[in-house]
Amino acid sequence: MTLFTLIAKRLLVGVVILFVVSALIFIGTEILPGDVAQAILGQGATPELLENVRVRLGLNDPAPVRYFRWLGNLLSGNLGASMVSGADIGQLLGERIWNTVMLAGVTALIAVPLAIGLGLLSAIKPNSLTDRAISVVSLSLISLPDFLIAIVLVMIFAVKLGWLPAIANLRPGQDFFTVARMMVLPVTVLVFTVLAHMVRMTRTAVINVLSSPATEMAILKGVPRWRLLLVHALPNALAPIANVVALNLAFLISGIVVVETLFNFSGLGRLMVESVSTRDIPLVQVCAMIFCTVYVLLNLLADIVAIVSNPRLRYPK
Amino acid sequence: MSVGSGGTEQPSSATGASAKEADYQHPLRLLLSQLTLTPVLCLLVLLTVFVVVLFAPWIAPHPEAAILTDESFSLPDETMLLGSDFLGRDMFSRLLYGARVTLSVAFAIAIIAFVLGGTLGFFAAVKRGWVDSVLSRSVDALISFPAIMVALIVISALGSSIPVLIVTIALIDSTRVYRVARALGMDIGVQDYIEAARVRGENMGWIIFHEMLPNALAPLAAEFGIRFTYAILFISALSFLGLGVQAPQADLGVMVKENMQGLLYETYTPLYPALCIAIVTLSINLLVDWFLKTTDAALPDEL
Secondary structure (H helix, E strand, O other), rough: OOOHHHHHHHHHHHHHHHHHHEEEHHHHHOOOOOOOHHHHHHOOOOHHHHHHHHHHHHHOOHHHHHHHHHHHHHHHOOOOEOOOOEEEEEHHHHHHHHHHHHHHHHHHHHHHHHHHHHHHHHHOOOOOHHHHHHHHHHHHHHHHOOOHHHHHHHHHHHOOOOOOOOOOOOOOOOHHHHHHHHHHHHHHHHHHHHHHHHHHHHHHHHHHHHHOOHHHHHHHHOHHHHHHHHHHHHHHHHHHHHHHHHHHHHHHHHHHHHHHHHHOOOOOHHHHHHHHHOHHHHHHHHHHHHHHHHHHHHHHHHHHHHHHHHHHHHHHO | OOOOOOOOOOOOOHHHHHOOOHOOOOOOHHHHHHHOOHHHHHHHHHHHHHHHHHHHHHHHOOHHHHHEOOOOHHHHOOOOOOOOOOEEEHHHHHHHHHHHHHHHHHHHHHHHHHHHHHHHHHHHHHHOOHHHHHHHHHHHHHHHHHHHHHHHHHHHOOOOOHHHHHHHHHHHHHHHHHHHHHHHHHHHHHHHHHHHHHHOOOOHHHHHHHHHHHHOOOHHHHHHHHHHHHHHHHHHHHHOOOOOOOOOOOOOHHHHHHOHHHHHHHHOOOHHHHHHHHHHHHHHHHHHHHHHHHHHOOOOOOO
């Protein structure tokens, strides 16, 4: 099979997964509760109010009709209106998507190279002092709840020292320096939460590659150490590392939801938490769809990197 | 999906012992002989936590909801060991009750996830064919969501109550248990003793419970520890977001959330429940780490 058809096939699978995901989100939010109107308004709702909500959400049509109408609207960019505030969802999202992308992007830019570096460092000499130190620290970080790291950092840097703001209340029109100062704590917390898993998994991936017969052969041939790592080991470790990075962006997603709430950060994660607690179903659907699409696309990207970097995957058994 | 591209480790718990029969030691004796300071400390911590949680109503000096002072975040004194919370309730007593809620909910989640995921995983590994395909594809569909999104979607639809939380998180967790159990089952399934049992005409339940389960015990025990900590962290995070355990009940995550304003008054109050969570999860993780190293068991590919 050529590389092209293999990637095309994988992309097709990605589209199918997105389709399934959208269907499951729809089932979860509109079919699971039985009567959405009742779920939104609570037990005390009058029949008139219930009917009103049903008409507004178009709940009187059969489920498949509603699903395809919802999907069609999403795809054409017509996201509908919030149940609670009545605001246009597209407008609600605009600024927040940008903020969240910035938060996640900066975190990934710092965390990914740092994690791969630390993972390599501990994989080069397993069981050395460096390796054991990195492994103890990353195991501890995995065990800690996100908010503990945040509380400790806020206590030290915002309350005791007063160097950084304790909340990141982004508003349009703030200058770069203000925004950068507010971003320091949220980004640091997020880096800590995603770093540990990534380091551990990178370490495992590289150790696996280093213990392969090919590497042993290279050592016996007398290949210098730097060449061994960069030319022999790294290309082989690329696929598993890409996988590790994509998997950990899932931790980044749950981390973002917690961190945005914690720092009062005006982003997609906090919007989603608010819409879940007010049971604003249309808004929940859109937010969930955005997060899940990003997640599916990242996994897709990791698989494609794996296919390109590992010729063996081009010839499935 | 694309797991398994990196790791080639084999769960060697089943074969390790028989290779060198002369050195055979009972697994429990082996574990005992390798007991170092860290696992002993972790075990002591967990044991203490277990006793405290079990006997919380007898140990706690004050009732959970009693407002003892009108001062928020009062400093520690003789009546209130850790001071008061934002409403003037005894923080120490509340921690004991909160830990009780967090740990029992997380334990229920881990148990359900294990029974569900473990049984189905082994079932898929033994049956193979279309049963395996259907189960594995369903798990793939669930895994294509970030875990927190599944929880948020269900909570937005059904509201948040302890049964909903337990079932939802258990379902999310069971996907991982399923994959581990299936991978272990596949590895064990090709061993000669399984073949022998098949030839003897044993039925599938017998094979799973008498042949496969005992040989998968070590990695499964480690996985249980990991799932339990995951459940603790997950439920705490949801409670912290205000979407988990609801008032009047409070778990440790809720307590972090409700006392967060205390940070502005330079109190340590929100730190205490967070530390309680960390102590438990860290102890379990260190114990699991030690256990995996000592028994030479390996979990199929980290995910």
